[in-house]
Amino acid sequence: MTLTLEDTLKWLHGFDATVTAQKAYLSELDTPIGDGDHGNNLARGAAAIEDALGKQEPADLTAALKTIAMALVSKVGGASGALYGTAFLEMAKASRETQEVADLLAAGLAGLQKRGGATTGEKTMIDVWAPVVAAAKAGNLTTQVIDDAVQATKPMKATKGRASYVGDNSIGHLDPGSVSSGYLFSEMLKAGVTA
Amino acid sequence: MTLTLEDTLKWLHGFDATVTAQKAYLSELDTPIGDGDHGNNLARGAAAIEDALGKQEPADLTAALKTIAMALVSKVGGASGALYGTAFLEMAKASRETQEVADLLAAGLAGLQKRGGATTGEKTMIDVWAPVVAAAKAGNLTTQVIDDAVQATKPMKATKGRASYVGDNSIGHLDPGSVSSGYLFSEMLKAGVTA
Amino acid sequence: MKKIMNDPQNIVPEMVAGLVQAYPQYVERLPETEALVRHDKASMAGKVGVISGGGSGHEPTHAGFVGAGMLSAAVAGQVFTSPTPDQLYAAIKAADHGKGVFMVIKNYSGDVMNFDMAKDMADLDDIKVKSIVVDDDIAVENSTYTQGRRGVAGTIFMHKIIGAAADQGASLDELEALAKKVMPNIKTIAVALSGATVPEVGKPGFDLADDEIEYGVGIHGEPGYRKEKLQPSKALVTELLGRLKDEFKYQAGDHFAVLINGMGATPLMEQYVFTNDALNQLAADDINVDFTKVGNYMTSLDMAGISLTLFKLEDDAWLKGLQYPVDTIAWTQK
Amino acid sequence: MKKIMNDPQNIVPEMVAGLVQAYPQYVERLPETEALVRHDKASMAGKVGVISGGGSGHEPTHAGFVGAGMLSAAVAGQVFTSPTPDQLYAAIKAADHGKGVFMVIKNYSGDVMNFDMAKDMADLDDIKVKSIVVDDDIAVENSTYTQGRRGVAGTIFMHKIIGAAADQGASLDELEALAKKVMPNIKTIAVALSGATVPEVGKPGFDLADDEIEYGVGIHGEPGYRKEKLQPSKALVTELLGRLKDEFKYQAGDHFAVLINGMGATPLMEQYVFTNDALNQLAADDINVDFTKVGNYMTSLDMAGISLTLFKLEDDAWLKGLQYPVDTIAWTQK
């Protein structure tokens, strides 16, 4: 399936609403193994996206993805600002060549990996993005796939990001960035974008 | 009655013991209307007196009073260090002329008033020293006189010392320096020094 | 009580020992005292000495201000207890270089009496000693019949002005005249978010509920004039600056120096937010703020809170005094 | 949570505004950013710019170190959140005077990524940018397979050394080589008495009981390696210095600089007591301490606690770098 401007706006509005509603929960997840700001960071990002999309009314998919990316890059900060910002920037770039959902998400994932240097199994959002992209490519992305990927970060030991500082104590906690990435993809499905 | 070296040592040992035992109580009295250190200040003084008397074995009354004064002056600090130190210094000076208890205490009181500039009714230790000296001169100093003087500081409004900073709120609290002065004179009576 | 310390009874000598070990280029300890004298002896030659001191628990006051352009010596008493006269006397002797010694005393009966006794001792040595009693805390009612007002954070400005003048060769009489002119122009008021815990006591001097603040507190746990619910920074500024305004009756166009002082446990971030609100309000009132300082200067152990000091710059020379070069542990400027 | 603030969401811009209003002689704000650049432009001419930045809540870090001899510019992110690349890019542009810009980055994935992105942006302008990632916190296990160690208080020494070298005309390559040589010689470890409360969160990142401390905590509420009952200062020194000793394997006669850093709510009095114990122990080990600094430099909001940094002075030039003149809000020396 291809990603349209309209679906993208619907998708991001959904994501922004969820992230805003889950702000406290996301920050709470970030407390035992991080610095307790993931919810605040993303809520700031969500507000910035809403603001930017409202003001700029992007003309096409590329413009929309770039607007989202710039809002994230310039308003979030922290690891997640750089990562989500980079992912959407890479999706924007790729969208000039293809609008295929799986390809766009794959471009986002490649950007994430370049920026953060993490691979799967390190208890980061890569552990959600990678299986989601794989499923999208296979044409069978479901909420089940997403939820399983999120839950799978729980027993992992973090070796990248702030959670790595607590070593073995990171085991047994969900990775906050994976949970928010889970919201991102669930909201995509909810917006009617299938892959 | 005249003050002897022996009685003086007995008196001060009694005072030191009482002050040390009442350290927490005296500091507590100093908390609502002062800075909560009167007990610690005097306990430090008591230890210094014991130490100095132990080391120096004063040969006569004047030497003993001076030793006590110097221990107080150099180890206590705060208002009470200056005041008690001055009082004993003036008593030491006077003791070269007279050993009459009432006269010695009167000399101490004069020193206190010169040093602190307070008169009766300002909710300071003067409110115990002044009636005690008056009673001593009249030859009828009793624990009752002392206790009454101490209790009389309770309804007063402080206009000198730290307690004056709380203005009307100083009303209803015993003055800590008056309580410790009460100990001083009660211990004097207990040591067999009458006046 | 949770404090980084060993035996609370030794906290002052251990603190002084730490300070001297850390900063031997600034301060030296006088033998068997908690009195610290300036290391840079050359900077004192031929000048009036300036000393200060008081109870401990207000760090970096007073030892942090010993150095060229500020204090010649400082004496640390027990926590919240004025130093003893023998130690003050030792500081006077170390600070005297033939021109006499000026003492900056905070207005507490204990301090005043102990400094007085030290002066009496110095008199016997024919060392000329004069002094100023700092009483900048407007939270306390002023009256000639009482002890008067407390000396608090504004003391730092007095140290600076007197230190600069002494460094430029002012005589003892000139310093006294300057201090007397300056003093009524320095006023301070504070708000506390929590009480201070004296190490030997082990519990705070006053208690505040989780959502309570207290206006007008002193720097030794002295209670203030009103408790209320926690207010936003802007409202704190309205209350504190409002009181200062009433005292100064300041007019548009007046010139002031401002000191925003953290009480010990209040982070700089909060102090800067408060600074922003205070300076905005002063600008709205058309006040010229020619000099600002923000930080922990006159603390009260682990008390959380802040004080606001205004210094009315009636004389141009006073601003120059604040800007004059100084080289101490806690205040250095070119 | 009791803090002096207005809306927690605006705490960073309000803090930055307060800082700039208080100290216009040191810093200027770049339009529409929380990036501050040195006011004294002449001091930067013809030299490599040095920038740093990171989440807020560590005041006076980073803006407090902007000035001649130290940083050219600094960027304040949200509380405990690395700044965004556009603001870092603005700081790079302001700091560049034709010789390129050196970035001092603390080792957090967010910081590293955002500074990287800023460098990418500067590349498009042909501004040469190099950097060091500071990772001095030995509480964290080191490994090339992980994020590695955190950057904490030792960062201040890196700022100072690089700032001094840049001021003396070192090239970008020389600064990079210097930073790489210096970095493994700076190591830090901390102990907390209480957690830090992020204003927007409203409760502490971790809880400690009334008699509990935690060794090895980070500066963002990251938990440490062990909780135990409150210990005397001497015992804290034994634990923290013991860990540093193990890392450095130091020998009698070695030369070190020492930074004792308060975490925000810890009074100077306690810091000096700890300093005394630390310097006594180092002296007992026959270590030469050539430079000491004590105070709140790399704080963690309202956390109570202390960190101990040792910097092994393998090269005489490094001590000279620490002693080199500097003129900033938080570190001034002749």
Ligand SMILES: Nc1ncnc2c1ncn2[C@@H]1O[C@H](COP(=O)(O)OP(=O)(O)O)[C@@H](O)[C@H]1O
């Ligand atoms: N190197 C990395 N690669 C991929 N994801 C990362 C990396 N570092 C951190 N993350 C993700 O970022 C999340 C934390 O984001 P956030 O709390 O907003 O930033 P910060 O860690 O700077 O406070 C983590 O839960 C993790 O999913």
Ligand SMILES: Nc1ncnc2c1ncn2[C@@H]1O[C@H](COP(=O)(O)OP(=O)(O)O)[C@@H](O)[C@H]1O
């Ligand atoms: N000017 C004064 N004249 C007489 N007594 C005074 C004066 N000022 C204070 N005092 C006495 O000193 C007592 C307080 O002593 P203390 O707490 O040891 O000293 P400080 O007030 O310096 O903390 C008061 O309770 C009061 O009795």
Ligand SMILES: [Mg+2]
């Ligand atoms: Mg986080």
Ligand SMILES: [Mg+2]
């Ligand atoms: Mg007292």
Ligand SMILES: [Mg+2]
């Ligand atoms: Mg006292």
Ligand SMILES: [Mg+2]
């Ligand atoms: Mg963060």
